[in-house]
Amino acid sequence: MKPPRFDYADPRTLGEAVALLQQHEGEAKLLSGGQSLVPLLNMRLARPAILVDLAKVAGLDHVREDGATLAIGAMTRQRSVELSPVVKARHPMLHAATLHIAHPQNRNQGTVGGSLAHADPAAELPALALVLGAEMRAVGPGGERTIGAAEFFVTYLTTALEPSEILIEARFPTLPPRTGWSVTEVARRHGDFALAGVMATVTLDDRGRCATARLVLFGVGATPVRAPRAEQMLAGERPEAALFERAGRTAAEEIDEPLSDVHASAEYRRDLARVLGRRALAEAAARAA
Amino acid sequence: MPASRHITVTVNEQPYEAVVEPRTTLVDFLRGELGLTGTHVGCEHGVCGACTILWNGRAVRSCIMLAVQADGGTIMTVEGLGREGALHPIQQAFLEEHGLQCGFCTPGFLMSIYELLERSPDPSDEEIRDTLGGQICRCTGYQAIVAAVRSAAAKLRTGAGGYG
Numbered sequence: 001m002k003p004p005r006f007d008y009a010d011p012r013t014l015g016e017a018v019a020l021l022q023q024h025e026g027e028a029k030l031l032s033g034g035q036s037l038v039p040l041l042n043m044r045l046a047r048p049a050i051l052v053d054l055a056k057v058a059g060l061d062h063v064r065e066d067g068a069t070l071a072i073g074a075m076t077r078q079r080s081v082e083l084s085p086v087v088k089a090r091h092p093m094l095h096a097a098t099l100h101i102a103h104p105q106n107r108n109q110g111t112v113g114g115s116l117a118h119a120d121p122a123a124e125l126p127a128l129a130l131v132l133g134a135e136m137r138a139v140g141p142g143g144e145r146t147i148g149a150a151e152f153f154v155t156y157l158t159t160a161l162e163p164s165e166i167l168i169e170a171r172f173p174t175l176p177p178r179t180g181w182s183v184t185e186v187a188r189r190h191g192d193f194a195l196a197g198v199m200a201t202v203t204l205d206d207r208g209r210c211a212t213a214r215l216v217l218f219g220v221g222a223t224p225v226r227a228p229r230a231e232q233m234l235a236g237e238r239p240e241a242a243l244f245e246r247a248g249r250t251a252a253e254e255i256d257e258p259l260s261d262v263h264a265s266a267e268y269r270r271d272l273a274r275v276l277g278r279r280a281l282a283e284a285a286a287r288a289a
Numbered sequence: 290m291p292a293s294r295h296i297t298v299t300v301n302e303q304p305y306e307a308v309v310e311p312r313t314t315l316v317d318f319l320r321g322e323l324g325l326t327g328t329h330v331g332c333e334h335g336v337c338g339a340c341t342i343l344w345n346g347r348a349v350r351s352c353i354m355l356a357v358q359a360d361g362g363t364i365m366t367v368e369g370l371g372r373e374g375a376l377h378p379i380q381q382a383f384l385e386e387h388g389l390q391c392g393f394c395t396p397g398f399l400m401s402i403y404e405l406l407e408r409s410p411d412p413s414d415e416e417i418r419d420t421l422g423g424q425i426c427r428c429t430g431y432q433a434i435v436a437a438v439r440s441a442a443a444k445l446r447t448g449a450g451g452y453g
Contacts, residue, residue, distance in 0.1 A: 002333055007291040008311035008357050031358075038353035039334035041312070050291075051311065055358060079347065103423025105338060105401060108347040109354065191422050 003041035007050040013057060014139050014166060020052045021164040022141055028052050030166060032075055032114035035106050060113070060168060063087060070094065070172045074113025078125075082107060093181040094172060097128045097199070100183065103191045113167045116152075119159045121259075122193045122219035124183070125170075126153055130224045131199040131216040134172045140165035153223035178211075179203040180287025182280035185219070186272050188263070194219040195264045196272035198251075200280035202234065204288045210234040210243075213284070215251055215277060220258040220269050227251035230277060239285035248278030296360040300325065301369030309356045316340040318356035319366060327367040327396050331425075338424035341397035342366050348404040348423075367396035370403065378444035379403060379437075388437035390428040398424045402438050410446055412438070 011017040021028050027049035031037060040046040054060060060075035063084050070091050072081060081087055082098040101107055101115070101124050115125040116136065128134070129149040136147045141164050152160050161167060175181060185197030196219045205211040213234040218224040230251035237243050252274035260266035293308045300323060307322055314333075319325045319342070328351060331339030335353040342351045343365040371377035379402050382388065389395045398421070405412055405420040412420075417438045421431060 002314065003312040005291055005310070005312055008294060008355075010357070010360075031355075034353055034355070034358065035335060035350075038314070038355065042314070042333050042353065051355075053358065103338075104404075104420055105341055105348045105350055105423040106335060108404075109344070109349045189422070190419075 002044075003038075004044050004047045006041075006048050008053065009050060010053040010056045014059075014168065017052055017054060017057055017166055018139060018141055018164055020050070021166070024050050025163050030054060030117070032117075033077065033110040034114075035102065035110035036114070036118045036120065054113075054166070065090070066171070068174045070174065072112045072170050072172065074111060074117075074167045074169060076112050078107040078110045078112060078115065079104065081112060091172070091174065093132070093175065093183060093199075093201075094128065096181075096183040097124045100124045100185055100194070100197075112170060116170055117159055117161060117167045119153050119157050119223070120193075121156060121221060121223055122195075122197070124185075124194075124197070124199075124218070127197065127199050127216050127218035127224040128183075129153075129170060129172070130226065131201060131214050132172050132175075133214075134170050136167055137169040137171065138165045138167050144168075150226075155222040175201060176203055178205070178288055180284040180289070182283035182287070184276050184280050184283070186276065193263075196220050196258070196269045196276060198273065198276040198280040200277075200284045202239070202281060202284040202288050204239065204285070208239070208289065210237050210239050210285065213247075213281065215247070215281065217251060217255060217273050217277070220273055221256055225255055227254055227277065229254045230281075234281070239282075239289070241282065244278045244281040244285070247281055248274045248276075251277040294357050294360070296357060298356075298359050298362060298364055300364045301366060307356075311355065311357050313356045314352055315342070315354040315356050315359050315364075316351035318359075319351060319364075322356075325366050325368050329393055329396055331394070331397075336425070337394070338397040338401065339394050341400045341424065343400055343404060346404070346407070348401045365400070365403075367399055370399055377403075379406070379441040382437040382441035382444060383434075386433050386437035386440055388429060388434045389426075394424060394426045398426065398434060402441065405438070406442055406445055411442060 029048035031051045031053040060073040062073040185194035215227045230247040258266045258269035329339040331337035335350040340352040
C-alpha cells in the first residue's frame with residue numbers, strides 16, 4: 001500500500017463539498033482526475049487527512065459555447081476536450097494545447113479544472129488560460145466569484161483559490177478575427193513535462209501589420225508568465241522574421257531567472273524561451289494572415 | 290483510522306462487491322483483492338503504463354486511480370481480452386509480429402491498443418505512435434509493436450483472428 005492513510009468523501013453537491021473543505025480546513029484535498037494528486041500520495045509527498053472527490057457532484061462536466069466564450073466544466077476530462085468536434089473546429093488552439101498534456105491514457109482521467117487548480121508551472125492549461133485571458137469561476141463559503149487568469153496563478157502549485165473554494169468552470173474567450181495562434185514546447189519525449197514552452201496569439205490589422213500580440217512562457221518560472229515588452233514590440237510592425245527574432249530575444253531577457261534542475265539548466269531554459277518565442281510569434285502571425 | 294468503503298464494480302463482465310480502505314489503489318485492488326494479476330505494477334506514478342486498464346471504455350492508469358473512485362463503474366483488464374487458446378486478435382498480432390519479449394509491459398500495451406482500435410479501426414501511424422507514447426517497453430523496441438498494431442487493426446477489420 002503506497003499512499004498514507006486518509007479518509008474519503010464523495011459529496012453529491014457543491015454545497016456539501018464546500019462544507020467538507022471548511023470542516024477540515026487545511027487538512028482536506030480535492031480529488032478530480034487524480035493524475036497529479038495520486039502520484040503525490042503514492043510518493044507520500046501529500047498527506048491529506050481527507051480526500052473530497054468531486055466525481056459525483058453534478059454539473060461540472062461540460063464543454064459549452066456561450067457567446068464569444070468556451071465554458072469548460074472543472075471536471076471535464078482533458079480527453080473530452082481533445083475529442084470534442086466543437087473544440088477541434090472552432091477552438092483549434094485549445095485542441096492543440098490538450099495534445100501536449102501527458103499521454104492519452106492520462107488525459108482520459110485528468111480534468112481541466114484539476115490541471116488549472118494544481119497550477120504546475122510547466123503545465124499547458126495554465127499557460128493557455130493566461131494567454132487567452134481565461135476566467136475561472138469558483139464557489140466557496142461566501143458564494144461564487146470569478147478570478148482572471150492573471151490573478152489566478154500565484155506561484156508554484158498555488159492559486160488564488162481559498163482553502164474552502166472550489167474551481168467549477170474555466171471560461172476561455174474565442175480568438176478575435178484576424179488572429180493566429182501557436183502552441184509550442186520542448187520536452188525530452190512527447191508527453192513529458194515541458195522543459196520550456198511558449199503560447200502566443202497575434203492579431204493583424206486590416207493592412208496586414210501586427211496590431212496586438214500575447215506571448216506566454218511556461219516551464220521557466222513559478223507560474224506561466226507573459227512577456228509584455230516582447231508583446232509591445234510587435235504593435236504596428238510588419239510581421240517579419242527579424243521582428244520575431246528580436247521579440248524572442250526580448251522575451252528571454254525580460255523573464256526572471258528560470259528554474260535550473262536535473263532536466264535543464266536555467267541558461268538552457270532561457271535559450272529555449274528565445275527560440276520558442278521567435279517560432280511561436282512567427283507561426284501565430286502566419287496563421288493570422 | 291479512516292473508515293473503509295463499500296464498493297461495487299464490474300470487472301470483465303463479472304460483478305464484484307468489496308470493502309476497501311480509501312488509500313487502496315485500483316491496481317492493488319485488482320491484483321490483491323480480486324486475484325487478477327495480469328495487470329502489472331510498474332512505476333506507480335502514472336508514467337510507465339504497465340498498469341493500464343479500461344475504465345468505462347477508456348484506457349487509464351490503475352496505479353494512480355483509487356479503488357473507491359471505481360465504485361459503480363465498468364473495468365476491463367487483460368484477463369477480459371482473451372485467454373490461452375483463444376487469444377484476442379491484438380494478442381495474436383503481438384505473437385506474430387514479435388511485439389513482446391519479457392512481457393511485463395504487454396498487458397498495458399494491449400489495453401491501450403484496444404481503446405485505440407475501438408475508437409479508430411484504421412489508425413494512422415501518428416495515432417498509433419501517440420497511443421504507444423503512453424506505454425514504456427524496455428526490451429522489444431517499438432517498431433515491432435507498431436507493426437503488431439497495424440496487423441491487429443487489419444485482423445479486426447476483416448473479422449479474422451478466430452476471436453468471438
